[in-house]
Amino acid sequence: MIKIKKTNRTYKQVGTKLLPVYKIFIRENETYSGTKDECDKFMHSLFNTSIIVVGPSPHLEGMNMGNKIDKYDIVVRMNNSYTIKNHKDYGSRTDMIFINKMWEKNNNKILESLIKEYGEKNVILKKNLNITKPEGYTQNTDASSNMGVLTILHLINEGFKNIDITGFSFYQNYPFYVKEHYENQKGMVLEGESHSQKVTVKEINELINLGYIKLLKDTQQYFNIAKQKYL
16 A cells, blocks of 8 residues: 655755655655655656566466566565566566465564565565455455465555566476475465366456456467356
8 A cells, every 4th residue: 555645844955945755665664755856756766667476377387487577676575485486487586576365474584584584574474465355356355365376456456557467387288386486385276276266267367358468479378268167
């Protein structure tokens, strides 16, 4: 959630004028302060930030998507996906990591070092997600829903626009995850579907129709298969 508040007694000298200072809060944390014009420019920059959510589906192998992924302003991954070393296909950057309860429980010892490396604000635990329904969204998404959908809702509620999605197959290929993902998350990745894809497909479809997200071609082809199956 983004909030803009005008300070009561703080001013900034701009040329010959003394202008009031505004503060921008994201997730209740002060992120930026400046004059009204400066805050407007910051918000414009935020809303035009390119952001991509990268999944661990093996269909990205051999697609040479790495460079394209790394050109985004913000690269988002979930759970152990940040450990994937196939940078040629999956990209090398990770700016934000979203963590589910199972990962947190099984990796509690390394969570502190992860936060130290990426920053506390960029390692988002499931219990801290903002999954408030954005404007127009009607699906009954709750904390038990697919982690990818919850991640997307959180990003929308944080004010991000231009959210692209890649590396997701909606369980329409096998294996469901790249081999590295399995090996790095032994005991935490299920062999079968961990969530109802019928529900997930409905959620994703509505987010697309509302203009909140865009699927890249690799993911769109699997989504089309899933839509024919579930919708």
